[in-house]
Amino acid sequence: MVSRLRKRIFTATVLAAMLAAVVSIVSAADTIDPGATGARYAWGENVGWINAKAPTTGNPGVVVSGLNLTGYMWGENIGWINMNCSNNALCTPANKNWGVTNDGIGHLAGYAWGENVGWISFSCNNTPSTCASTGTYGVAIDPVTGLFSGKAWGENIGWIVFDYTTSAANRVKTADDGDGIAYPIDNCPFDYNPTQTNTDAGNTALNRPGADALGDACDVNISGDGYTNAQHVALGKNPALYCPIMRADVDGDGVVSVLDFVKAAQKYGQTFTPDPTKGLDTGIQRLNQDGDNKISVLDFVKMAQWYTKSVTTCP
Numbered sequence: 001m002v003s004r005l006r007k008r009i010f011t012a013t014v015l016a017a018m019l020a021a022v023v024s025i026v027s028a029a030d031t032i033d034p035g036a037t038g039a040r041y042a043w044g045e046n047v048g049w050i051n052a053k054a055p056t057t058g059n060p061g062v063v064v065s066g067l068n069l070t071g072y073m074w075g076e077n078i079g080w081i082n083m084n085c086s087n088n089a090l091c092t093p094a095n096k097n098w099g100v101t102n103d104g105i106g107h108l109a110g111y112a113w114g115e116n117v118g119w120i121s122f123s124c125n126n127t128p129s130t131c132a133s134t135g136t137y138g139v140a141i142d143p144v145t146g147l148f149s150g151k152a153w154g155e156n157i158g159w160i161v162f163d164y165t166t167s168a169a170n171r172v173k174t175a176d177d178g179d180g181i182a183y184p185i186d187n188c189p190f191d192y193n194p195t196q197t198n199t200d201a202g203n204t205a206l207n208r209p210g211a212d213a214l215g216d217a218c219d220v221n222i223s224g225d226g227y228t229n230a231q232h233v234a235l236g237k238n239p240a241l242y243c244p245i246m247r248a249d250v251d252g253d254g255v256v257s258v259l260d261f262v263k264a265a266q267k268y269g270q271t272f273t274p275d276p277t278k279g280l281d282t283g284i285q286r287l288n289q290d291g292d293n294k295i296s297v298l299d300f301v302k303m304a305q306w307y308t309k310s311v312t313t314c315p
């Protein structure tokens with residue numbers, strides 16, 4: 001009896017291991033060069049070709065989603081370039097969870113890490129004050145063709161050019177998301193999301209801010225309350241639920257206090273035009289508590305309802 005039970009446990013363990021292996025192979029599949037035409041190369045001015053399909057064994061190539069890039073590039077002279085700390089569980093709040101981000105429609109930013117060459121910046125807007133001295137640079141992916149363009153900057157290796165050649169054959173190209181909906185109708189052009197669910201699109205009718213044109217599959221804040229999906233999850237909260245306490249906590253310290261009112265007061269009376277392509281409100285837009293695109297006494301009234309409340313009480 002005991003041995004039969006052991007055998008069953010053993011069988012179940014082996015099956016689980018096999019399943020895990022299959023899952024990891026599936027999730028490791030890169031999205032680059034879908035037609036196998038060689039559309040996988042960027043050019044480093046000082047380091048030569050860099051392959052986004054990572055041809056040698058050991059690590060997967062680049063995986064593009066509407067939220068970020070994961071996987072690795074391979075430099076013929078510089079080895080592996082890690083696109084995201086999540087590849088190997090290196091992410092911590094202290095290291096700012098580094099990685100290359102996608103705004104949902106192909107504008108990349110953030111940092112990759114080259115094992116031999118250090119940080120590689122995918123947009124000068126990582127530190128906007130540097131854009132003047134470096135010239136405005138960044139890497140983008142065309143949401144229609146999947147072709148990369150623009151430049152990244154390696155702190156030790158200079159420019160990495162993603163449109164070194166105008167020929168599509170030697171440029172990095174990512175696969176279509178396969179949902180049968182074409183951009184700009186597709187609200188997440190890099191994610192398979194046939195339902196096109198966009199939770200925060202309903203905010204406007206409820207006189208709430210945070211509505212945007214991004215589907216949930218590529219939106220860092222699907223509820224539109226100003227806290228990211230990741231922040232909701234870290235607090236054990238439902239990312240799909242709009243929490244007015246999170247909205248009122250404009251400085252993000254977890255509680256609605258006089259500090260939040262001070263921030264809002266600094267922009268009192270100002271108006272703005274929301275950017276429908278941004279999944280996360282920033283700047284003056286973050287301070288708005290209702291749907292009127294202006295910082296007014298109405299916002300203070302809404303914030304006052306949650307005074308001294310902690311975001312831990314959100315659902």
Ligand SMILES: [Ca+2]
Pocket residue numbers: 177179181186187188189190191192193194
């Ligand atoms: Ca899609």
Ligand SMILES: [Ca+2]
Pocket residue numbers: 198199200201211212213214215216219221222
């Ligand atoms: Ca959205």
Ligand SMILES: [Ca+2]
Pocket residue numbers: 248249250251252253254255256257259260
């Ligand atoms: Ca606060």
Ligand SMILES: [Ca+2]
Pocket residue numbers: 288289290291292293294295296298299
């Ligand atoms: Ca307002």
